[in-house]
Amino acid sequence: MTFLPLAAVSVAAALLLLRGRALWRWAGCEIGAWLLFGALALTARPLGVTVEPHLAVIAFAVANFAMLFAFVAFADDVRWSANRAAVVALMIYLLAIVGAMLPFPIDGDEPFYLLITESIVKDHDLDLANQYRDLAHSATHRLDLVPQYGDRVRPRGTYSRLEPFLALLLAPGFAIAGLAGALATMALFGALLVRSTIRLFEDEGISDATARQLFPLIAFGPPIVFYAARIWPEVPAAWCFVEAVRGVRQRRAVRWGTALLGLVLLKLRFGLIAIVLLLRVWKPTLKRALIAAAILILLAVAFALSAHKAWELRPGPPYFYLLGIAGLTVDGAAGIAFQAPLYLFGLIALARWRAMPSGFRLGMSASALYLIYLFPRTEWHGGWSPPLRYIVVFCPILALGAAALWERIDAGPKLVVTAWTLGLVVHGLAFPFRLFHIANGESPLGDWLGARFHSDFSRLIPSTIRPNLAALAGGIVVVVLLIVFRTGRTFTPAVAAVLVALFFVEGRRPGDRIQFEDTHVTHLGGEMYPREYQPQRFLFTGGWIVRQGDAMKFLARAGRSRLRYQSARGATIAIASRTYALPPSMEYRTIDVDVPAAGCIELRCLDGAANLERMDHE
Amino acid sequence: MLSAEFRYVASAVLAAWALHVVARGTPVDAAMPFVGVVIVFLAWRCCALIEIGVPLLVIAAIALPDEHTRLLAFGAIVAGAFVAAVPRTFLDATGVMLAAVLVLRWIPFSNVEIVRELIVLVGAFAVLLARPPLMIGAVAVALVTPTHPGKALLYPFIVAAIVFVARNVPVALGLAVAFLAAAHFARAEHAPLWIAAAIAVAMPLLPRLTYVPAIALFMLWPWSGLIARALPSFFRAAPPPTQTIGAALAASQSIDVAVPPGVRRVVLVASGANVARLKEDRVIGSVNGRPIRIGDVADFGFMRREQFFAARNPLPRLPVADIRGYGQAAFLYGAGRLVLPPAESLHISAAGDLPPNARLQVESVGFE
Numbered sequence: 006m007t008f009l010p011l012a013a014v015s016v017a018a019a020l021l022l023l024r025g026r027a028l029w030r031w032a033g034c035e036i037g038a039w040l041l042f043g044a045l046a047l048t049a050r051p052l053g054v055t056v057e058p059h060l061a062v063i064a065f066a067v068a069n070f071a072m073l074f075a076f077v078a079f080a081d082d083v084r085w086s087a088n089r090a091a092v093v094a095l096m097i098y099l100l101a102i103v104g105a106m107l108p109f110p111i112d113g114d115e116p117f118y119l120l121i122t123e124s125i126v127k128d129h130d131l132d133l134a135n136q137y138r139d140l141a142h143s144a145t146h147r148l149d150l151v152p153q154y155g156d157r158v159r160p161r162g163t164y165s166r167l168e169p170f171l172a173l174l175l176a177p178g179f180a181i182a183g184l185a186g187a188l189a190t191m192a193l194f195g196a197l198l199v200r201s202t203i204r205l206f207e208d209e210g211i212s213d214a215t216a217r218q219l220f221p222l223i224a225f226g227p228p229i230v231f232y233a234a235r236i237w238p239e240v241p242a243a244w245c246f247v248e249a250v251r252g253v254r255q256r257r258a259v260r261w262g263t264a265l266l267g268l269v270l271l272k273l274r275f276g277l278i279a280i281v282l283l284l285r286v287w288k289p290t291l292k293r294a295l296i297a298a299a300i301l302i303l304l305a306v307a308f309a310l311s312a313h314k315a316w317e318l319r320p321g322p323p324y325f326y327l328l329g330i331a332g333l334t335v336d337g338a339a340g341i342a343f344q345a346p347l348y349l350f351g352l353i354a355l356a357r358w359r360a361m362p363s364g365f366r367l368g369m370s371a372s373a374l375y376l377i378y379l380f381p382r383t384e385w386h387g388g389w390s391p392p393l394r395y396i397v398v399f400c401p402i403l404a405l406g407a408a409a410l411w412e413r414i415d416a417g418p419k420l421v422v423t424a425w426t427l428g429l430v431v432h433g434l435a436f437p438f439r440l441f442h443i444a445n446g447e448s449p450l451g452d453w454l455g456a457r458f459h460s461d462f463s464r465l466i467p468s469t470i471r472p473n474l475a476a477l478a479g480g481i482v483v484v485v486l487l488i489v490f491r492t493g494r495t496f497t498p499a500v501a502a503v504l505v506a507l508f509f510v511e512g513r514r515p516g517d518r519i520q521f522e523d524t525h526v527t528h529l530g531g532e533m534y535p536r537e538y539q540p541q542r543f544l545f546t547g548g549w550i551v552r553q554g555d556a557m558k559f560l561a562r563a564g565r566s567r568l569r570y571q572s573a574r575g576a577t578i579a580i581a582s583r584t585y586a587l588p589p590s591m592e593y594r595t596i597d598v599d600v601p602a603a604g605c606i607e608l609r610c611l612d613g614a615a616n617l618e619r620m621d622h623e
Numbered sequence: 624m625l626s627a628e629f630r631y632v633a634s635a636v637l638a639a640w641a642l643h644v645v646a647r648g649t650p651v652d653a654a655m656p657f658v659g660v661v662i663v664f665l666a667w668r669c670c671a672l673i674e675i676g677v678p679l680l681v682i683a684a685i686a687l688p689d690e691h692t693r694l695l696a697f698g699a700i701v702a703g704a705f706v707a708a709v710p711r712t713f714l715d716a717t718g719v720m721l722a723a724v725l726v727l728r729w730i731p732f733s734n735v736e737i738v739r740e741l742i743v744l745v746g747a748f749a750v751l752l753a754r755p756p757l758m759i760g761a762v763a764v765a766l767v768t769p770t771h772p773g774k775a776l777l778y779p780f781i782v783a784a785i786v787f788v789a790r791n792v793p794v795a796l797g798l799a800v801a802f803l804a805a806a807h808f809a810r811a812e813h814a815p816l817w818i819a820a821a822i823a824v825a826m827p828l829l830p831r832l833t834y835v836p837a838i839a840l841f842m843l844w845p846w847s848g849l850i851a852r853a854l855p856s857f858f859r860a861a862p863p864p865t866q867t868i869g870a871a872l873a874a875s876q877s878i879d880v881a882v883p884p885g886v887r888r889v890v891l892v893a894s895g896a897n898v899a900r901l902k903e904d905r906v907i908g909s910v911n912g913r914p915i916r917i918g919d920v921a922d923f924g925f926m927r928r929e930q931f932f933a934a935r936n937p938l939p940r941l942p943v944a945d946i947r948g949y950g951q952a953a954f955l956y957g958a959g960r961l962v963l964p965p966a967e968s969l970h971i972s973a974a975g976d977l978p979p980n981a982r983l984q985v986e987s988v989g990f991e
Contacts, residue, residue: 044839
C-alpha cells in the first residue's frame, strides 16, 4: 500500500462524509496523524526499532480510517446517506485490494472461481481442461492447481463443482482488467452490500447515529472486509439476502424474487435460506406462486446437477450440532467471539427475540434451516477460507440485531470490541495468507503465542475443531452472557486487561495435554501428520511423525502421563532419561510415561518410527 | 449501583495488577502498573475511552519482545491517552499536567529525589497557574528542569513569573523570539531551558498543529531523559559499527588499526572520558593527522542527568545511536562518528595536552 492512494482515499472519503467544522477538524487531525507517523519513522532508526514496513503502513492506514470514522460517528457536521457510505466503502475496498490483497496469491476456492471466469471470457465455455493445462498463462498465478474433489473430470471436459454464476458476474471486470478487474467487481458488490445494509437499518428504524457508529465496524470489520476484497460468493450472496429481506418487508415481490434467485444461483446451499423465506412470504397470488415455483424448480435441478448428495440433507447427530454451534460462537480460529466480536451483540439480540426489529426476526428465521444443516457438518468452520465463511451471508442481519441493542450497551464492551476488530483488520490485511488456517484445532493467536513462548496457549483458546475444555467453558460463558447481558457496564477495558493478563500467566504454565503437532512444541526433525495442506484436514487425527534421531521439546507437568500414538513398525522413545518401547499398532493406542519434573522436557525417538498424537497428564 | 469513583478505583487496581503481571524486564516495565493507574486517572477525569489504553498496554507488553519496540509502543499508547485527555476544568488540567510530569520525570522510581522532584512539580504547577489551562508549556518546563545544582530548581518559578507577566501578544511573541535566539547562542546544556521557556511563553499563540511535535516527543517518555537532553542530535544518531576496539588512550598514547583493502570509507567511533568540562573545538586527539575535537565527540556520559547542566561539551555532530538507561535517567552515549577517507591503516593518538585523568576512547570502527 503506497501513501498516495491512501491519502487520496482518506481525503475523498472525508469530503464525502464530513462538512463544516468537522471537516476542518478532521483535516487538522489528519495532517497531525501523518506528521506523527513521520515522526515515528524518524524515531525508529536511532532507537533501532525494526517493524515490517507493510505491517506499519497497514496499521497506519487502519488507524487513519478509524480516526475518520470516529468523526463520522460522533461529529454533528456530517453528510450521511447509504449511497455516500457505499461510495466510501467502494474506495476503501479498492484500496485494500490494491494495497493488501493483490500482492499475495489468491487461495482457497478463489483461483477456481477465477479459472471459470477465465474460461467464460476466453473460451466462452465452462470446460476448465485447457485452463488446467495452461496455468502458466492464467491470471490466478497459481501453477499448483488441479481439479478438486467433487469436480467432474470427464473425457469431454473438466467442470468445476463450483456454481458458475459468480464467475459470470466477474466476467466483465475480468475481461477489462484481469484479476484486478475481478477483485474490483467484488469490491462493487461489497459497496452494494454496505448500501443495502444501511438502507435496511433505516427501514428498521435504527437511528442515524447508531448506523454511523456501526457502519465502519460492519463494512470494514471482519468478516465482510475480507470477503469483499477477495473472490468468494459470500458478499454478493449477503447483498442478495439483505435485498430479499428488504423486498419481503416492503412487499415488493420482484425485488425479493430477483434477490432470492441471485442468492440461489450464487451458491446452491443458500437455497435452504430461500426455501424458508419463500414459506414466510407465502400468500397464494399468481405472481408469487410463479416466482416461488421458478426458484424451487431451479433449486431442484441445480441440486440434481451439483456435487451435493441427498444424504447431506439428513440431520447429523446431536453432538455434532453442539460442536458446530459452540464452534461458530466461540472457536478461536473460526468463531464469532474471536474472529468478528461485533456479531456477539447480534447473538445477544437473538436472545431478545421479541424486542428485535421485524427485519432481524425475518432474516434470522430464514437462516434457521441453513443453520440446521450447517451446524453438524464437519466443515462448519468453512474449510480453507477466511474465518466465518458460512455465516457471512447473514452477517448484515446479525448486525441489525447488534444495531438494535447498540444504544443500550455500555462504552466498555464497545471499546473492547472495536479495539479487537481493528486488530483483526490490521492482521488480516497485513498478512492475508494468515486468514487461511489449517483446521488443526489451533488458531492464529494460539499458533503465534505458542511459537513465541514455547508454551501451550492454544489450550486456553476455545476450539471445537479439536474440542477442548476452553470450548466448554467458553460455550457456558456465552450462554450465561445471552441470558444475563444488560449493558455490559462491568466489562470495562481494565477487566479485559486482567483477562488478557490471566490468559498470559496461565498460558505459560504447562498444560495437561500436549498435542505434538502444535507450534509450542519445538520440533527437532520429523514431520506433521497429515501434511500441512491436506484437503479436509479436520477429518484426520493430527500428530507428529518421529523417526530415529528426531526429537521434540515441550513444557510438561510432572508425573504420570498417557502418550497416544500409532506406529506400524513400533518405535523406542526416550523421555528425559527413561526409555519406552512403543509396540506396533495400526490403530491409535496409549502407553504410560513418567515425566520426572515439571518444565521443558525432551522426547527423543531412539529407534523405529511413530506418529505421536498427544500426551495427557493423569 | 457502583459509583463512578469506585468503578475507577477498581479499574485502577485491576490495571495495575494486569500490567504488573505481564510487564517484566526494564525499569519502564516495572513502572507500568503506575502508568496503568495514570491511564485510568485520565479516563476518569477526561474521557472514558482512554481506558482502552490499559488492555493495549497489556497486549504490547506480551506481544513485543524487542525492548525498544515494546517501549516505543508503550510510549505511543500513553501519548495517545494524553492526546485524548482534554480537561474540562482547571482541576482536571492540573491533574493531567501532574500525571504527565510524573510519567516524564518519576520513572525510574529508584532515581527520584523526592524533595527536589516535588519542588519541580510545584514549579510546573506555578507555570500552569500563570497561564491556565495550557499545560504543554508547564510540562515542557518540568521536563527540562535540572535537579542539580539545587539553584536550578528556581527555573520553573522564574518561567512562571515571566509567563504571568508576558500576557499580551507582542510581549509574549517578543520574549519567545528572544528565548529562541538565546537558545541558539547558549551552550548546548542550557539550550533546552531556553526552548522550554519559549514554548511556555508562546503557548497561547501557537496553532494546535504545533502540538504534533509535542505529542511525537511525548511518545519517547520511556526515554524522557533523551527528550530533555539529547535533542535534536538524537534524530541524527546512527547505529555504531560492529567491530569493537575498546581502547582508552591517555595523553600522547596511540594505537594503529589495520584497514582492509578495497574500503571506500572508514567510520571511526570515539568518545572522551573525563572531558565533560572541555569546550567545543578543543582538540583531544587525532586520526591519521586529522584532529578529533570536542564536537566531533563528547564525554561519554556528559548527557547523564547529574552531569549535563555543569558540562561544557556540545552534542556530537554525528552521534551514535547508543541509548543508556531508561526514563528520566536515559542518556545518549556521548560517542561521535568520524567519517574518514580510505587509508592503509588508522593511526589514532590522544592529544599530548589532555588533562591527567582524561582519555580518548576509541570505541569501534567500521569499513564501508
